[in-house]
Each structure stands twice: as structure tokens, then as C-alpha cells.
Amino acid sequence: xxxxxxxxxxxxxxxxxxxxxxxxxxxxxxxxxxxxxxxxxxxxxxxxxxxxxxxxxxxxxxxxxxxxxxxxxxxxxxxxxxxxxxxxxxxxxxxxxxxxxxxxxxxxxxxxx
Amino acid sequence: xxxxxxxxxxxxxxxxxxxxxxxxxxxxxxxxxxxxxxxxxxxxxxxxxxxxxxxxxxxxxxxxxxxxxxxxxxxxxxxxxxxxxxxxxxxxxxxxxxxxxxxxxxxxxxxxx
Numbered sequence: 001x002x003x004x005x006x007x008x009x010x011x012x013x014x015x016x017x018x019x020x021x022x023x024x025x026x027x028x029x030x031x032x033x034x035x036x037x038x039x040x041x042x043x044x045x046x047x048x049x050x051x052x053x054x055x056x057x058x059x060x061x062x063x064x065x066x067x068x069x070x071x072x073x074x075x076x077x078x079x080x081x082x083x084x085x086x087x088x089x090x091x092x093x094x095x096x097x098x099x100x101x102x103x104x105x106x107x108x109x110x111x112x113x
Numbered sequence: 114x115x116x117x118x119x120x121x122x123x124x125x126x127x128x129x130x131x132x133x134x135x136x137x138x139x140x141x142x143x144x145x146x147x148x149x150x151x152x153x154x155x156x157x158x159x160x161x162x163x164x165x166x167x168x169x170x171x172x173x174x175x176x177x178x179x180x181x182x183x184x185x186x187x188x189x190x191x192x193x194x195x196x197x198x199x200x201x202x203x204x205x206x207x208x209x210x211x212x213x214x215x216x217x218x219x220x221x222x223x224x225x226x
Contacts (some may be wrong), residue, residue: 001159033213042202043157044215058213092156101147102214104156 001094002027004105013083014112020079021108023093028073034066037107038089043054046091049076083112115140117205119217127225132193134220136203137185143205146186147214148177151200161188193224 013019023032032049047055047064055068055088070076078089093105116139126132138146144165149157163170163186170177174193179186190197191205200221205213 042218047212048213079129100118100145101159101162103159104149106156 001101001103002029002092004095004103006091006105006108008022008108010109011112012113015084016027017083018079018081019023019083019110020077021091022058023076023105025074025077025095028033029095029097030073032070033094033096033102034068035092035094036077036089036103037092043092046078057101058091062066080110083110085112114209115129115143115205117201117203117215117217119220122218123221123223125223125225126193128193128195130193132190132197132222132224134188134201134203134222135143135185136187136205136217138205138215140205140207141181141184142207145206146177146179147204148175148188149202149204151202151219153199155209157202173205190222193222195224198217198222198224 005024006023008079034046035043036046037043045058046061047057047068049055049068049070051073065081067079088109088111090109092107096104118137120135147162148160150160151157161175161177163173163179174191176189200219202219203217206212206214
């Protein structure tokens with residue numbers, strides 16, 4: 001399985017600011033995904049990050065709020081913009097493996113005050 | 114779109130007992146069903162998965178069964194141990210390739226010594 005790392009592992013931010021989360025994979029992968037997990041809840045897909053093209057966003061998520069970059073096949077970033085306390089969540093990076101399974105990173109725990 | 118229901122939401126067992134978590138899905142086109150274990154403070158870990166051409170799959174103490182006619186699949190953990198305590202998520206994915214996972218709401222499993 002792929003080894004996925006995320007930075008930062010956690011952060012406390014002030015409302016109105018932005019945070020960029022990095023995801024690094026130890027091998028080249030075609031599909032990368034960004035999820036949000038609100039406290040005590042399940043996983044919700046934010047967007048699929050495609051290398052060389054714009055990310056594909058799910059209903060309820062927009063590029064202005066969650067801009068995503070995918071400069072190569074091993075790296076992606078998710079920015080949470082103009083944060084409010086409702087953005088306090090765990091943000092998870094995920095990649096598709098060779099057999100089309102999905103692996104998750106350790107997550108970034110965000111608290112917005 | 115796909116809808117995945119997961120039961121129970123919490124499950125308490127004694128060490129050594131078996132635990133069963135059940136999920137139902139709505140889209141008959143779904144053909145990939147993974148299970149994830151999420152320990153506190155960590156990202157979800159893929160523990161076992163099953164594809165629609167198989168009815169049952171085992172890996173040591175864990176097994177997954179699939180009934181495509183009834184559109185349900187289950188996770189079975191035998192000889193539970195305290196380290197099995199975690200939140201377990203089921204998921205389903207229609208088709209293959211670039212389709213995305215739909216997750217159940219999760220089951221918190223507590224194994225008491």
C-alpha cells in the first residue's frame with residue numbers, strides 16, 4: 001500500500017484566515033482525493049484532484065473555499081480559505097492504489113477559533 | 114446516487130466474543146465494498162475489501178460476506194481483542210475506475226477485557 005504523509009498534523013487557526021494542507025505520497029498515483037470528517041462523523045468527499053487539470057468538486061464544495069493544487073503525481077495541496085469555526089474538522093488525503101483500492105493519510109486536525 | 118446504511122452505531126463485546134457489523138447499499142451497480150478501521154487520532158486504515166464476484170473473503174480473524182441480491186455486506190471479527198476497539202466504516206463504490214466511495218456512518222466497537 002502507498003505511504004501517505006500530511007502536513008500539518010494539526011493546527012489551531014483564527015477565523016478569517018486560510019490554511020494550506022500538504023499531502024505527499026511515496027509513489028506515483030493517478031487519483032488523489034480530499035475528504036472532510038467532522039467531529040464524530042463519517043467521511044465526506046470534498047474533491048478529486050487530477051494531475052494537470054482542475055479538481056472535480058462534490059456538491060456543496062466550491063473551488064473558492066477549497067482550492068486544490070496537484071502539480072505532480074505524488075503531491076497535492078488543499079487550502080481551506082476564509083475559515084470559520086464550522087470548518088473545524090479532520091481533513092484527509094486519500095489515494096487510489098494499483099488495484100483501485102483507496103488508502104488514507106493520517107489526517108490534519110483543524111480547529112478554527 | 115449511492116446510499117450506504119450501517120448498523121449498529123455502537124457495539125460493545127467482551128474480549129474473545131465475535132462482532133458483526135452490517136451495511137446495506139442502494140445502487141445495484143456497486144461492485145466494490147471496502148472496510149476501514151479508524152483508531153482515535155489516526156486516519157482510516159483499509160482492513161479488508163470484497164468485490165462483487167466473490168461472496169466471502171477472510172483474512173485471519175476478520176471476514177467479509179456479500180449478498181448482492183439483498184444488497185448487503187457484513188464484517189465479522191472473531192476472537193475480539195481490546196486492540197480491535199475502534200470506529201469501523203463500510204463503503205461502496207459503483208462501477209470502477211474514477212467512481213468514488215460512499216461511506217456508512219460508522220460503528221464504534223468497544224472490546225472490554
